[in-house]
Amino acid sequence: MRKHLRVFSGEWCCQPQVEAVQICTGNFYANLSRRIHMLRLTATLAAVLLSAAGVYGQKAQTQAPKPAQPKPLHIGDKAPAIDISDWMIGDKIDGFKKGHVYVIEFWATWCPPCRASMPHLSETQEKYKDKNVTIIGISDEPVDTVAKFLSSKDGDVLWKDKIHYRLTTDPDKSAYRDYFYATGQTGIPTAFIIGKDGRLEWLGHPMEMDKPLKAVVEDKWDRDKFKYTFEHRAEIEKKARKIYPKLNDAYENEDWDTALELLDQLIGLDEDMFSRLNANKAMIYILHTGEVDKGLAILRKEAKKEWDNGQALNGLAWSLVDNTGVKDKKVLDFAMQVGMRANELTGGKDASTLDTVARIFYEQGNVKEAIRWEKMAVDNASEDRMRDSLQKTLEKYQSEG
Numbered sequence: 001m002r003k004h005l006r007v008f009s010g011e012w013c014c015q016p017q018v019e020a021v022q023i024c025t026g027n028f029y030a031n032l033s034r035r036i037h038m039l040r041l042t043a044t045l046a047a048v049l050l051s052a053a054g055v056y057g058q059k060a061q062t063q064a065p066k067p068a069q070p071k072p073l074h075i076g077d078k079a080p081a082i083d084i085s086d087w088m089i090g091d092k093i094d095g096f097k098k099g100h101v102y103v104i105e106f107w108a109t110w111c112p113p114c115r116a117s118m119p120h121l122s123e124t125q126e127k128y129k130d131k132n133v134t135i136i137g138i139s140d141e142p143v144d145t146v147a148k149f150l151s152s153k154d155g156d157v158l159w160k161d162k163i164h165y166r167l168t169t170d171p172d173k174s175a176y177r178d179y180f181y182a183t184g185q186t187g188i189p190t191a192f193i194i195g196k197d198g199r200l201e202w203l204g205h206p207m208e209m210d211k212p213l214k215a216v217v218e219d220k221w222d223r224d225k226f227k228y229t230f231e232h233r234a235e236i237e238k239k240a241r242k243i244y245p246k247l248n249d250a251y252e253n254e255d256w257d258t259a260l261e262l263l264d265q266l267i268g269l270d271e272d273m274f275s276r277l278n279a280n281k282a283m284i285y286i287l288h289t290g291e292v293d294k295g296l297a298i299l300r301k302e303a304k305k306e307w308d309n310g311q312a313l314n315g316l317a318w319s320l321v322d323n324t325g326v327k328d329k330k331v332l333d334f335a336m337q338v339g340m341r342a343n344e345l346t347g348g349k350d351a352s353t354l355d356t357v358a359r360i361f362y363e364q365g366n367v368k369e370a371i372r373w374e375k376m377a378v379d380n381a382s383e384d385r386m387r388d389s390l391q392k393t394l395e396k397y398q399s400e401g
Contacts, residue, residue, distance in 0.1 A: 073182035075227035079194040080178040086143050090166030100132040102194040109149040114189040117206045122164040135165035236270045256288045310345030313338045314353045321359050336360045351381040367401045
């Protein structure tokens, strides 16, 4: 299947039905580090993985066709009632009560970023349990699929015991139609905040909803301002979608001059939205045009912007060593500086960051240190699948040590 470049406004995204390279225009670097071992792109498009722009590739699951064309839903519109019969965790709600706030989040069992968001959603529900906030997760999978997932373990704990908010599934896609498709969304997880007057206040990635949710609960949310911003972004993304296929072709054909021109076009549409695509340009310079110093100068500026964001820096460091073939000492030294800063910020306990530092040591030829750091990564992994992947990496290093 041909890969396609797509841009999403959320953080780390899964997209049904298409194998895609995704550029998420939210927290770019953070995207890459969230579940770094769950996704790996082939070398063909590794250059696009310039994590600075949060690029991902994931083969999506086959799903049922979309329901009938929905009525468009806009920020400020009355939120449609949800008609769901299969409530897997928590009691069914009878409607949106006045004075209450609701979060509707669309997810799937096969989606790593959806699973990664679940602990945060549980914490958020606990935080607001006495403030009339109800969080509802909605899948569109068969009941048996969701039930099987809830009975499986994440580490030593069953998923059904980790999730502290209402969880449902909507196989007929009625809720998906009225919310997800009605607002033109393409990637999951996506969350919708419904305010005290029953109107749509906000939508986006659930890992980015803390501030808007707090503002909605405290009656400090500026709905009109968000509506303007959201609609502006939608218009920009509409223009950008005309550029993505050309950019995809440029990468596949290794036409780096054209790729650089197209990246500049995207940045020119809205510098705030696309400024971090400068990092994609940097990696083209480093990997393909031989202009290493030019590329590093750009990345240093990007790192400076994110110097207090551990997840962002981890993603940036990882992009320099994952499937890139970079052996330049200056590049690896910069990656180590960034990786060590990320480890400092995450308290030496983030498995993904520890693995990144281990990989940098490995690329530098220091297998002994790579083994030591990878052991720490394994010890700090919270999910079985991630731990298994890290263990395989550790065994690879040990076989060469």
